Amino acid sequence: xxxxxxxxxGLLASAGAMGQADYYDLAPRQVAANTYVxxxxxxxFSFENHGAISNTGFIVTDDGVVVIDTGPSRLYGEAMRAAIxxxxxxxxxxxxxxHAHPDHFLGSNAFxxxxxxxxxxxxxxxxxxxxxxxxxxxxxxGSAMRGTTAVVPTAKADTEHRVAxxxxxxxxxxxxxxxxxxxMVFDHSxxxxxxxxxxxxxxxxxxxxxxxxxxxETLAATQQRDFKTLVPGHGPVVEGGEALAQTADYLTWxxxxxxxxxxxxxxxxxxxxxxxxxxxxxxxxxxGEYRRSVSHLYPAIERAALEGDDTP
Amino acid sequence: xxxxxxxxxxxxxxxxxxxxVVAAAxxxxxxxxxxxxxxxxxxxxxxxxxxxxxxxxxxxPDYAEDSLNTPVQVSAPELEGVEQVLVFADMSPITKVLDYxxxxxxxxxxxxxxxxxATPIRAAMRTADGTWHVGGTWVDAQGGGCTxxxxxxxxxxxxxxxxxxxxxxxxxxxxxxxxxxxVVHPMDxxxxxxxxxxxxxxxxxxxxxxxxxxxxEPYEPVSENPVITLDLDVRGPLTLAGRDxxxxxxxxxxxxxxx
Numbered sequence: 001x002x003x004x005x006x007x008x009x010g011l012l013a014s015a016g017a018m019g020q021a022d023y024y025d026l027a028p029r030q031v032a033a034n035t036y037v038x039x040x041x042x043x044x045f046s047f048e049n050h051g052a053i054s055n056t057g058f059i060v061t062d063d064g065v066v067v068i069d070t071g072p073s074r075l076y077g078e079a080m081r082a083a084i085x086x087x088x089x090x091x092x093x094x095x096x097x098x099h100a101h102p103d104h105f106l107g108s109n110a111f112x113x114x115x116x117x118x119x120x121x122x123x124x125x126x127x128x129x130x131x132x133x134x135x136x137x138x139x140x141x142g143s144a145m146r147g148t149t150a151v152v153p154t155a156k157a158d159t160e161h162r163v164a165x166x167x168x169x170x171x172x173x174x175x176x177x178x179x180x181x182x183x184m185v186f187d188h189s190x191x192x193x194x195x196x197x198x199x200x201x202x203x204x205x206x207x208x209x210x211x212x213x214x215x216x217e218t219l220a221a222t223q224q225r226d227f228k229t230l231v232p233g234h235g236p237v238v239e240g241g242e243a244l245a246q247t248a249d250y251l252t253w254x255x256x257x258x259x260x261x262x263x264x265x266x267x268x269x270x271x272x273x274x275x276x277x278x279x280x281x282x283x284x285x286x287x288g289e290y291r292r293s294v295s296h297l298y299p300a301i302e303r304a305a306l307e308g309d310d311t312p
Numbered sequence: 313x314x315x316x317x318x319x320x321x322x323x324x325x326x327x328x329x330x331x332x333v334v335a336a337a338x339x340x341x342x343x344x345x346x347x348x349x350x351x352x353x354x355x356x357x358x359x360x361x362x363x364x365x366x367x368x369x370x371x372x373p374d375y376a377e378d379s380l381n382t383p384v385q386v387s388a389p390e391l392e393g394v395e396q397v398l399v400f401a402d403m404s405p406i407t408k409v410l411d412y413x414x415x416x417x418x419x420x421x422x423x424x425x426x427x428x429x430a431t432p433i434r435a436a437m438r439t440a441d442g443t444w445h446v447g448g449t450w451v452d453a454q455g456g457g458c459t460x461x462x463x464x465x466x467x468x469x470x471x472x473x474x475x476x477x478x479x480x481x482x483x484x485x486x487x488x489x490x491x492x493x494x495v496v497h498p499m500d501x502x503x504x505x506x507x508x509x510x511x512x513x514x515x516x517x518x519x520x521x522x523x524x525x526x527x528x529e530p531y532e533p534v535s536e537n538p539v540i541t542l543d544l545d546v547r548g549p550l551t552l553a554g555r556d557x558x559x560x561x562x563x564x565x566x567x568x569x570x571x
Contacts, residue, residue, distance in 0.1 A: 139454055265482040265541065267385050269373075269383035270385050273385075294383070295382075302492075302539060306478045306479070
């Protein structure tokens with residue numbers, strides 16, 4: 001009897017371990033000297049992708065490993081640490097969180113022994129609604145979220161001075177537009193810019209907390225910087241500013257389309273079901289992301305059209 | 313005696329079965345496979361004939377990004393003689409969302425509503441022969457739409473703007489027009505703790521002669537500060553006259569813009 005129970009427990013334990021290992025298959029891809037990216041799926045949250053839909057990255061330096069974003073869950077964070085340990089014996093010494101969206105910071109449980117820095121707006125948002133974001137993500141991706149809680153960043157990212165880690169000189173750029181606080185990490189020694197969700201590439205940008213005008217300003221200013229390689233928050237790593245241009249073009253099209261629809265009296269549901277031009281229909285997560293953006297952005301635009309007479 | 317009651321029981325059971333069969337034949341199977349469909353049909357259509365009709369179009373997102381404001385557009389360009397449009401959501405704590413009487417108007421209405429949980433959103437259109445023509449679609453949601461307090465309930469300054477109405481008319485082809493209007497109103501459902509139900513019960517749209525062109529009767533699930541879009545058979549200056557369940561009245565005038 002006791003043997004039987006032990007056997008059952010053993011099976012359960014191994015099934016649990018296998019399940020856990022299956023959640024995240026993280027393969028760091030080197031994009032520059034000492035610089036690695038873990039690419040997320042070009043999808044919306046699902047039980048199948050376990051929430052791993054955004055890119056995370058890390059830089060291996062002689063002073064330790066710098067991590068940029070921690071992914072969607074504790075288990076992702078743990079898998080990310082294991083993947084880092086496969087690449088280097090250096091310890092993780094610093095985490096930067098680009099912004100307060102759940103796919104980017106909810107892996108921080110696995111990095112609670114390390115300083116976690118972010119912009120003040122990001123820290124504030126995580127403190128305010130981090131727990132809601134985590135429980136919301138539980139509903140969307142399921143058991144991969146177990147043990148995940150919202151870890152509030154412990155430090156303010158130093159955006160005043162360049163920060164040196166070994167031979168890597170990092171500039172921490174305070175921006176906004178995608179959210180109220182968008183941190184970008186620019187490694188001047190490799191020319192790699194971790195742009196966070198300021199840049200989407202091949203995937204429709206998300207707008208739940210967006211300030212479109214501010215986002216455009218950030219995109220234009222970033223385009224002027226002398227980076228070589230850009231790591232977008234979503235989508236493949238790319239040389240040059242293509243992802244910035246694509247994001248700007250999409251946002252321009254999105255808002256102009258909403259303004260034109262509002263000017264002719266379209267209802268929000270009608271706008272949601274307007275056909276997308278081929279260029280944007282081809283992006284990942286369309287038309288779903290476009291429809292979400294109608295919910296985020298159309299009410300204010302629709303109201304402006306009701307108040308003011310904008311008939312040509 | 314015992315045998316008699318047994319026979320009576322069997323006969324009664326047979327009658328029950330028979331009436332169940334008759335009732336089942338009257339209500340068609342639900343293409344949306346909702347567990348509440350038969351209950352909804354009995355509640356809203358009673359003995360009237362009901363058909364699912366592809367001409368009744370309901371468009372809404374398959375997922376409620378904002379559970380307090382989920383857009384829906386109902387229309388039936390191919391269906392003639394619609395006298396009433398009933399919009400309801402099977403799984404909502406308050407299933408009736410809106411009634412619309414398109415008198416000199418198309419059976420077409422756009423607005424947003426609150427979604428508490430995954431639910432079908434349906435439009436039933438009653439034609440002159442008394443038949444209900446039904447269309448619908450599923451909307452999934454995380455919840456919290458109907459039991460969440462309105463923004464206004466936490467912000468007393470909004471009371472000074474209660475009933476404030478903005479409206480605009482766009483001329484359409486064939487002398488028709490599109491009307492869109494927004495009314496400042498909390499549309500409280502009564503399901504949030506301590507906040508009683510408080511919602512617009514009627515908006516009548518009239519022409520310059522005072523003739524009613526269309527009448528909207530919203531219920532609690534319609535979103536706060538509702539924005540409602542209608543398609544009228546005519547164009548011209550309009551008045552909107554509304555009231556809520558507390559007896560507040562509001563009115564607005566609007567003339568077609570541009571042309």
